[in-house]
Amino acid sequence: MQKVEHIGIAVADLAEANALYERLLGVPPYKEETVETEGVRTSFFRTGPTKIELLEATRPDSPIARFLEKRGPGIHHVAFEVRDIRAEMERLRAEGFQLLNDEPRRGADNKLVCFVHPKSAGGVLVELCQSIEPENE
Ligand code: ZN
Numbered sequence: 001m002q003k004v005e006h007i008g009i010a011v012a013d014l015a016e017a018n019a020l021y022e023r024l025l026g027v028p029p030y031k032e033e034t035v036e037t038e039g040v041r042t043s044f045f046r047t048g049p050t051k052i053e054l055l056e057a058t059r060p061d062s063p064i065a066r067f068l069e070k071r072g073p074g075i076h077h078v079a080f081e082v083r084d085i086r087a088e089m090e091r092l093r094a095e096g097f098q099l100l101n102d103e104p105r106r107g108a109d110n111k112l113v114c115f116v117h118p119k120s121a122g123g124v125l126v127e128l129c130q131s132i133e134p135e136n137e
Pocket residue numbers: 006007008053077079127
């Protein structure tokens with residue numbers, strides 16, 4: 001694993017949260033993106049070498065909607081950048097971690113992503129993410 005790529009934060013209302021984080025961080029979000037397969041609308045803020053990803057549910061059965069119902073808004077996941085997501089998934093499986101995806105999935109921000117179950121990671125939902133070139137879309 002390399003650096004913390006971003007922190008994911010679940011929000012009830014993306015426009016409201018964008019305004020809050022813009023006041024907090026002093027910069028506007030640099031992009032917004034909907035990932036319909038995950039039922040999520042995201043926005044991203046740059047904070048030094050790391051990013052903040054805000055996540056709003058686009059439908060009531062999306063994982064973010066369920067998270068908000070149970071826990072309310074707040075930190076949702078920590079994402080680590082990896083060079084080779086399949087190799088890292090293999091390594092974590094061998095270490096006994098429970099992965100939530102058998103195969104990497106397409107996430108926001110041109111990433112392949114995979115999640116590690118919080119039960120096997122000390123209560124934290126961990127995301128692995130590997131950058132993919134936009135031309136490979
Ligand atoms: Zn994320």
